[in-house]
Amino acid sequence: MTPIEKSSIEALLKTFIDVNHNKDLIAAKSVKSIDVDNNNITIRVELGYPANSIIDDMKAAIKQHVSVLPDVGEINVDITVNIIAHSVQQSLKPHPQVKNIVAVASGKGGVGKSTTTVNIALALAAEGARVGILDADIYGPSIPTMLGLSGSPESHDNRTMIPKMAYDIQTMSIGYLVAADQAVIWRGPMATNALQQLLRDTNWDDLDYLIIDLPPGTGDIQLTLAQQIPVSGAVIVTTPQDIALIDAQRGLAMFEKVNVPVLGIVENMSLHICSQCGHEEAIFGNGGGKAMAEVNKVDLLGALPLDIAIRQDADLGRPTVVAEPDGRTAQLYKEIARKIAAKLALRAKDFSRKFPTIVVQNT
Numbered sequence: 001m002t003p004i005e006k007s008s009i010e011a012l013l014k015t016f017i018d019v020n021h022n023k024d025l026i027a028a029k030s031v032k033s034i035d036v037d038n039n040n041i042t043i044r045v046e047l048g049y050p051a052n053s054i055i056d057d058m059k060a061a062i063k064q065h066v067s068v069l070p071d072v073g074e075i076n077v078d079i080t081v082n083i084i085a086h087s088v089q090q091s092l093k094p095h096p097q098v099k100n101i102v103a104v105a106s107g108k109g110g111v112g113k114s115t116t117t118v119n120i121a122l123a124l125a126a127e128g129a130r131v132g133i134l135d136a137d138i139y140g141p142s143i144p145t146m147l148g149l150s151g152s153p154e155s156h157d158n159r160t161m162i163p164k165m166a167y168d169i170q171t172m173s174i175g176y177l178v179a180a181d182q183a184v185i186w187r188g189p190m191a192t193n194a195l196q197q198l199l200r201d202t203n204w205d206d207l208d209y210l211i212i213d214l215p216p217g218t219g220d221i222q223l224t225l226a227q228q229i230p231v232s233g234a235v236i237v238t239t240p241q242d243i244a245l246i247d248a249q250r251g252l253a254m255f256e257k258v259n260v261p262v263l264g265i266v267e268n269m270s271l272h273i274c275s276q277c278g279h280e281e282a283i284f285g286n287g288g289g290k291a292m293a294e295v296n297k298v299d300l301l302g303a304l305p306l307d308i309a310i311r312q313d314a315d316l317g318r319p320t321v322v323a324e325p326d327g328r329t330a331q332l333y334k335e336i337a338r339k340i341a342a343k344l345a346l347r348a349k350d351f352s353r354k355f356p357t358i359v360v361q362n363t
């Protein structure tokens with residue numbers, strides 16, 4: 001029997017690409033230990049993103065990958081998940097109750113930003129994370145409707161608000177607090193102050209991810225929010241039309257300007273699938289999101305079809321990820337959600353939480 005060296009296993013794991021971030025397991029620092037005992041192998045993998053729906057397949061794939069070693073005995077693969085906080089803009093302090101804030105933006109309105117936000121948030125939760133949504137879309141706070149929620153949030157201390165819950169997700173929305181026609185007229189500082197307050201005064205309960213649905217566009221409000229909210233990353237939603245892509249490009253530039261990493265682009269309404277005959281048609285054009293991602297060197301996280309079920313589910317307060325959790329569309333949202341979280345996992349840790357604040361006391 002030829003004894004198996006750890007280095008041979010490591011060499012093999014260097015060729016195992018995790019499709020969620022496109023890095024190999026060693027480069028991504030996902031392999032925590034490799035033990036060999038009498039050619040029986042135990043590999044301990046730690047993922048930095050929630051992955052409920054793929055862990056079993058990934059275990060099997062790693063086993064298969066390593067099984068080519070000559071004289072290999074039993075192979076055990078143990079996969080755990082550990083979601084940590086990642087760094088935010090240098091000048092800002094991270095939110096104490098939220099590990100990672102992710103902003104979802106769009107260059108223009110109506111591209112399906114809120115629908116995408118809500119489904120991605122539900123997908124992250126389905127994958128095992130603690131998730132919240134902050135609906136900051138003052139021009140059309142639609143998250144409450146999409147989750148079947150209404151009414152004012154409660155408060156135990158008359159100071160902080162308790163997030164309203166739907167499908168295990170903590171939510172706060174400008175829509176719970178003001179009439180639909182009121183917030184729309186807010187301008188600049190009024191809107192940004194209100195949104196900052198909403199973030200600060202909500203009693204978020206230990207979140208891994210807080211997804212913020214930003215108001216559409218790239219004006220002053222969005223820029224100020226991108227500057228003042230401690231975000232770990234941003235996602236841009238666009239449709240494949242030229243006009244939407246030009247606006248999405250502005251979104252990219254906005255986040256670049258304030259040093260917020262763009263984790264990728266989601267192309268929404270990319271193909272129309274006829275509910276009668278299944279025929280697929282690129283109503284808003286073809287390949288726009290991909291081309292834009294390539295030009296700007298960001299990732300295309302995924303493309304969602306223009307599908308009447310997505311709209312109907314959202315209108316009924318039961319978005320597709322929970323209405324049809326095993327369907328193809330839910331799978332697409334979960335793939336996108338895992339990619340967002342996995343890309344974030346590769347980014348720098350938030351070191352500010354690791355060290356206690358040092359207080360010098362005069363005696």
Ligand SMILES: Nc1ncnc2c1ncn2[C@@H]1O[C@H](COP(=O)(O)OP(=O)(O)OP(=O)(O)O)[C@@H](O)[C@H]1O
Binds near residue numbers: 106108139216305306
């Ligand atoms: N992939 C999709 N297929 C079918 N309908 C969709 C899809 N995505 C969104 N929609 C529908 O398109 C409409 C606009 O979506 P949504 O409200 O999410 O857009 P938005 O970009 O957040 O808009 P705004 O921020 O301007 O209010 C909604 O009726 C929604 O149900």
